[in-house]
Amino acid sequence: MPFLSGSLSFERFRVSKFDSETFDQEHLDKMMKHTAGNVETSSTENVHTGFLGGAHLFDQDFDLNKNVINEAVHFGIRIDTNSIPSAIKNAWMSMELAAAARDNPSGVATKSQRKEAKEAVEQRCEVEASTGKYRKFQPFALLWDTYHEMLYFGGTAGTASGHCADLLERVFEVELGHVSAGTIAQDWALASDRYAEMDDVMPASFVEGQSISSVAWANEHSKSPDFLGNEFLLWLWWMLETQTEVIALPDEGEVTVMLAKTLSLECPVGENGKETISAEFPTSLPEAMQAIQHGKLPRKTGMTIIRDGQQFDLTLQAETFGISGAKIVLDEDVEDFGPEDRIDAVRQLSDTVDGMLHTFCDLRTGTAWEETRLAMQEWLAPATKQSKRKAA
Template sequence: MPFLGGSLAFERFSVSGFESAEFGDEQIELLTQNVAGTVQTAAAENIHVGFLGGAHLFDQEFDASKNVLSEALHCSVRIDTNQIPSAIRKAWLQMELLALAKDSPSGVVSKAGRKEAKEAVEQRCEVEAASGKYRKMQQFPLLWDYGQETLYFGGSAGTASGHCADLLERVFNVELKHISSGSIAQAWAIENDMYAEVDDLTPANFVPAVPHGDLAWANPHSKAPDFLGNEFLLWLWWRLENDTDTFALPDESEVTVMLTKTLTLECPLGESGKETISHESPVKLPEAMHAVRSGKLPRKSGMTVIRNGQQFDLVLQAETFGISGAKIHVDEDADFEVDERIDAIRMLSETIDLMFHTFCARRVSEGWNKDLKGMVRWLEQAGQNAERTAA
């Protein structure tokens, strides 16, 4: 049960429309009725999605005492697929074409022959898929937090999370929306009566010599300002380098932050590529500063975060705010109960959000121009220092 032990990796979804007062027998029954493994994926490309108890790939047992923990529902989703690998499909097609070519007086396969070969391959795919030879099973843990109306999906955003969301929406009659940096900013803006200000924001330019508009990786179908996640990581880097590693959060608690282990940067124009730097403190390396001075923006960063005496190590993806490689540090001599583990996951998410809220408040304030000028000057000075060192 990954959410209950070991390192963590998850994306978050908001959950709305859930009408029950708590998780209980009704939800356990729904999980049981939609358990994984009851439908065989016989046809090629067929997909079946169902729930698991969470213990392992074949765990089909559900119980309130096992799956309802600290006002949260914990289980897994299994996605079964039959997908013939493309390399095998191509090989089968080539075999069919070679056989037809041998039987042809000219040694060339006709248009009708090619059609025949493709049909033969499709028939073979159906037979092989029905045998289960190419059946693939993937398990993804879920933690549905009732109080925070949040679903933690143990994987990255993509096809698998889409299948999971579809299953939950259909079974529990709820609506799920992916939580990204832009949606967090919009929710903060609504709560603080700042929606117009956030809606008017456009990507900032930190290197005047390399101007850009929309970021190359921006989702053209989304109106959420996910570019704020990239700016947040750069702003955090600048603040840690030039101010302090400990600062106050909106709830009046304090957080200490260090950027560690890994840093991924990418050109917002999509021209000079992406680079990933691995080091105990990647932001201290000259190649990291060189990348930023060339106009690249952070897309992912490792960090250590300490708040209320609890330490977390994690990697944060800038746009999706997906978390990976997260470790919750505990005293080796202390017992760490399941409820405490779930509370720690909640604190981790809350801490990252509060840090981002701090940035959002600064981003829409009059003080942002001061910060932006400071960040531009910081990068320019770093470039001048690098030139003097090289000379």
């Protein structure tokens, strides 16, 4: 499972209402009671979720020494589905209709024949599903940091993470909340007595003449200001280009940052489409600068970050603050880097990207923001406009 080896990809969920300060045998017993594979799914369109021991697709062994590491629980959840692909069902339906209409003068199936064909296909689906031929197993790695009340889900937020969250909430009677750029910002604002300022934050315009009231990719059902993730990446780009490669963190630490490998941009008002650039240093390419000069915002970027001597290479998604393809770059002198060290590295990586966003939020809700925004707008202005302003 990737949390203990290989590259890291995850999104996070805040865990609340857990009934214990530690994860004990009684909690493992609950996992064992709901182990993946205990319930066979034989009917169509059926979904069953269950826990895995964390080692592989069929691991049903749970043990405190194996699963509880460094005040975190490493395990898996498997989603079993038994659904006939729609292309196959459509093909069966076409075959049934063709057979029914063969002797009709019109060559078209009647209403009653279409009903019979539908019933025949449904019956065939039940029979085929019972054979297990179309059963699929989809495993996901999870790391539950009980000490920091955080769940790391080894995938992207969506239907699968929803099934996993439902299982955890049902079995452990907890509540899970998806962590995103907006929720990180709101939590920081609450802790820093800036909630009123954060509540007033609206999408900013960094291109002269462009007005933005909301971003095209915003979740209309969410009140979290996730657009701050896009603004953060643009600010980070500006900082690295014009100010410094070292970002100060609120805890008085520092992180050295370099944007690398990949960059995805999109027009916030949905007019100029999307653009993805793959290069060693994508932000140095003319097309990258032209994209943001035309008002596009970063939605995802690769980066290298170094903090306290530890280097991470990763890709950060702006709105969700989801991390993908993260590699822990070890020093050549490091010989023993075990599971506990891996979990500490996951924590450090999360704290570091959050800390950089906290630094931006402090600026974004402070008195110096307008001056910074205008400086970024000047940076993005085409060279001809900059020359005219200097001449004036």
